[in-house]
Amino acid sequence: MASASSDLTGYLNAADAAALDVELMTEPGFSLEQLMELAGLSCAEAIYQVVEERRQQSETPRILLVCGPGNNGGDGLVAARHLVMFGYQCDVVYPKQSKKQHFINLVQQCKDVGITVSAEMPESTGKGNSPYDAIVDAIFGFSFQAGTIREPFATILTQIKEEADANKNLSTISVDVPSGWNVDEGDVAKTGFMPDVLISLTTPKHCSRSFPGRHFVGGRFLPPKLAEKYGVQMPPYPGVSQVMEIKSASVDAKM
Amino acid sequence: MASASSDLTGYLNAADAAALDVELMTEPGFSLEQLMELAGLSCAEAIYQVVEERRQQSETPRILLVCGPGNNGGDGLVAARHLVMFGYQCDVVYPKQSKKQHFINLVQQCKDVGITVSAEMPESTGKGNSPYDAIVDAIFGFSFQAGTIREPFATILTQIKEEADANKNLSTISVDVPSGWNVDEGDVAKTGFMPDVLISLTTPKHCSRSFPGRHFVGGRFLPPKLAEKYGVQMPPYPGVSQVMEIKSASVDAKM
Numbered sequence: 001m002a003s004a005s006s007d008l009t010g011y012l013n014a015a016d017a018a019a020l021d022v023e024l025m026t027e028p029g030f031s032l033e034q035l036m037e038l039a040g041l042s043c044a045e046a047i048y049q050v051v052e053e054r055r056q057q058s059e060t061p062r063i064l065l066v067c068g069p070g071n072n073g074g075d076g077l078v079a080a081r082h083l084v085m086f087g088y089q090c091d092v093v094y095p096k097q098s099k100k101q102h103f104i105n106l107v108q109q110c111k112d113v114g115i116t117v118s119a120e121m122p123e124s125t126g127k128g129n130s131p132y133d134a135i136v137d138a139i140f141g142f143s144f145q146a147g148t149i150r151e152p153f154a155t156i157l158t159q160i161k162e163e164a165d166a167n168k169n170l171s172t173i174s175v176d177v178p179s180g181w182n183v184d185e186g187d188v189a190k191t192g193f194m195p196d197v198l199i200s201l202t203t204p205k206h207c208s209r210s211f212p213g214r215h216f217v218g219g220r221f222l223p224p225k226l227a228e229k230y231g232v233q234m235p236p237y238p239g240v241s242q243v244m245e246i247k248s249a250s251v252d253a254k255m
Numbered sequence: 256m257a258s259a260s261s262d263l264t265g266y267l268n269a270a271d272a273a274a275l276d277v278e279l280m281t282e283p284g285f286s287l288e289q290l291m292e293l294a295g296l297s298c299a300e301a302i303y304q305v306v307e308e309r310r311q312q313s314e315t316p317r318i319l320l321v322c323g324p325g326n327n328g329g330d331g332l333v334a335a336r337h338l339v340m341f342g343y344q345c346d347v348v349y350p351k352q353s354k355k356q357h358f359i360n361l362v363q364q365c366k367d368v369g370i371t372v373s374a375e376m377p378e379s380t381g382k383g384n385s386p387y388d389a390i391v392d393a394i395f396g397f398s399f400q401a402g403t404i405r406e407p408f409a410t411i412l413t414q415i416k417e418e419a420d421a422n423k424n425l426s427t428i429s430v431d432v433p434s435g436w437n438v439d440e441g442d443v444a445k446t447g448f449m450p451d452v453l454i455s456l457t458t459p460k461h462c463s464r465s466f467p468g469r470h471f472v473g474g475r476f477l478p479p480k481l482a483e484k485y486g487v488q489m490p491p492y493p494g495v496s497q498v499m500e501i502k503s504a505s506v507d508a509k510m
Contacts, residue, residue: 027356028363033288041293045495085475086495101282108283112478220340223367240300240341 010232013206014183017142020202020230024222033102035221036071039201040078042218042242043136043175046199047079048086049243050171050214051133061133062089064122066156068139068179069096075175075201076138077106084113091132092117095152120152126159128166135160135172137195139179142205146182146189153179161193173197177205186210199243203232218243265487268461269438272397275457275485279477288357290476291326294456295333297473297497298391298430301454302334303341304498305426305469306388316388317344319377321411323394323434324351330430330456331393332361339368346387347372350407375407381414383421390415390427392450394434397460401437401444408434416448428452432460441465454498458487473498 012020024030051061065080067073073094080090092110094117097103107117124130137160139153149157157180164172172195177183180191186207187193198211201219208215217235220242227233235244267275279285306316320335322328328349335345347365349372352358362372379385392415394408404412412435419427427450432438435446441462442448453466456474463470472490475497482488490499 028360029367030364031288031357031360033286034292037289037292038296048495081476082495085492102286105283105286109285109478112284112480114479221336223364224369225367237340240303240337 040075043079044082045243046216064132065136067094072141126162138175141176176201294474295330298334299337300498301471319387320391322349327396381417393430396431431456
């Protein structure tokens with residue numbers, strides 16, 4: 001824990017992020033179902049805030065959420081369902097579905113509110129004419145081991161990047177860590193994927209130090225004892241909000 | 256389901272409320288952990304709204320939450336934790352603690368954010384000088400079988416009532432059903448317990464038809480298929496809110 005206690009800025013490295021996650025879910029403590037529900041809800045609130053600022057009044061916003069094989073993907077599934085509750089239309093791409101019961105439940109919950117869950121990206125994506133207001137990258141989170149990105153996610157990330165380059169009305173939003181980035185070092189693999197928006201969960205990871213876009217923190221559930229142990233702080237969330245925008249690269253000053 | 260399909264006003268009777276709850280949690284579907292988290296969060300949002308309107312600027316609001324032996328009590332435990340996240344000070348009275356793991360977890364989660372969980376009411380309660388801004392009744396919910404209220408809850412309800420009668424600055428807030436009321440018929444047992452505020456979860460129960468106080472609906476998770484089957488509608492929740500105030504005794508007009 002030496003690295004945590006010497007880092008009081010609110011950023012977590014990959015090892016401490018994993019250790020904190022384990023401690024949060026050690027019995028008696030939080031269940032995965034609880035934390036994923038709150039994390040996904042905070043993502044939905046951030047996505048809503050970003051999209052509402054840019055939306056055309058009369059149209060129902062459409063969001064494409066790309067979900068990876070682990071917990072980051074689960075956060076995306078939860079966010080999709082809440083976005084539908086907020087009045088949005090959502091499509092989910094979930095190529096490598098977890099066989100764990102909770103993830104099977106999350107997929108069913110999406111389908112029950114009218115969300116299409118597909119294994120493949122919509123054909124149009126990458127050509128700059130996709131119908132979406134935002135594409136959410138919920139592919140890899142803080143446990144991603146940097147290196148070669150396995151298919152189909154390498155191709156999907158290229159499609160998202162090409163779509164964003166060609167379509168300036170589209171917002172790209174990453175959950176917790178921009179997929180493909182090294183959690184500690186950032187985009188050292190030069191994937192070139194740079195989302196417009198990052199939603200850090202619980203607290204920002206080291207890679208977000210260099211993130212230039214809009215930056216939210218969500219996941220309003222950290223007990224003081226764990227915050228102190230890991231040398232992080234929850235941001236001063238306003239009112240009942242589950243999410244808060246912070247100024248990128250100045251977490252120290254604001255938190 | 257005849258009673259449900261013939262009742263399109265958004266009110267549920269006790270039998271249908273129980274059946275809807277079972278259907279919501281039939282695999283693959285929601286887990287208790289998920290629904291309780293969202294229900295409790297919506298209660299915390301409603302309590303926050305009520306208390307913020309009346310609070311003295313400089314003081315941290317104090318809330319006493321009285322939790323019963325079943326799921327209504329679990330909603331109260333979740334609400335207490337979220338209220339602390341919102342900056343409030345909470346005390347919990349939980350005389351008959353469930354031995355189920357999730358409830359043991361919920362108690363620990365309360366303690367981890369500094370909430371005192373006691374088996375007995377604070378001594379002062381009932382004399383009109385308790386330090387609380389609100390007392391939350393999370394004792395009995397829609398599965399309460401009307402009849403004699405067992406101890407210690409009969410005494411506790413009397414204490415809450417006496418405290419409210421003597422202390423006009425106190426708000427009393429019931430979760431889902433005012434405790435002691437018949438879920439279908441209302442206060443037919445003449446307990447005389449009349450909270451200032453009612454937070455209906457998912458949709459109002461029949462007893463709330465005659466409720467004259469402030470009335471919120473929370474629990475923003477009902478899939479359209481189940482809403483249709485039970486003849487109920489979610490209220491038009493604003494923005495990302497998990498709760499919405501409706502006009503008492505006019506659910507038909509507003510929903």
